[in-house]
Amino acid sequence: MTQSAMNMKSGVRSAQKGQQGPSSRPADTPSDVIANAASETKQNRGVYASMKQAVSPYVERHSHAVLYGILGFIAAALILIVGFWPTVLLAVFAAIGTIIGKYRDGDRTTREQMRNFLDRFN
Numbered sequence: 185m186t187q188s189a190m191n192m193k194s195g196v197r198s199a200q201k202g203q204q205g206p207s208s209r210p211a212d213t214p215s216d217v218i219a220n221a222a223s224e225t226k227q228n229r230g231v232y233a234s235m236k237q238a239v240s241p242y243v244e245r246h247s248h249a250v251l252y253g254i255l256g257f258i259a260a261a262l263i264l265i266v267g268f269w270p271t272v273l274l275a276v277f278a279a280i281g282t283i284i285g286k287y288r289d290g291d292r293t294t295r296e297q298m299r300n301f302l303d304r305f306n
Contacts, residue, residue, distance in 0.1 A: 243250050262271040286294040 259271065259275075262274065266274075283294060283298075287298055
């Protein structure tokens with residue numbers, strides 16, 4: 185067994201015994217970096233938890249960029265899958281549904297805008 189594998193096993197055992205934090209071994213070689221990352225992943229309860237920990241600072245700083253990037257991706261996928269005009273129709277119905285929902289929730293601005301809009305037709 186190699187030295188790094190033995191150290192990784194001892195680090196896993198010490199983490200299982202309840203010791204806190206990764207091993208204090210410096211990351212001199214790529215195998216040390218992998219061993220340290222593996223022990224941190226096990227302490228964080230999985231790969232998804234460590235991915236969340238790595239991504240969450242970026243999402244917190246750039247929340248609008250992430251949100252609109254996801255919306256743009258969804259719009260592009262819809263256009264490619266169902267076509268342009270069905271996607272536009274879907275967006276129009278979603279906007280109308282949002283307006284009706286805000287009206288039913290009692291949003292004053294939406295109620296005033298709806299009254300002004302309907303007064304144009306009377």
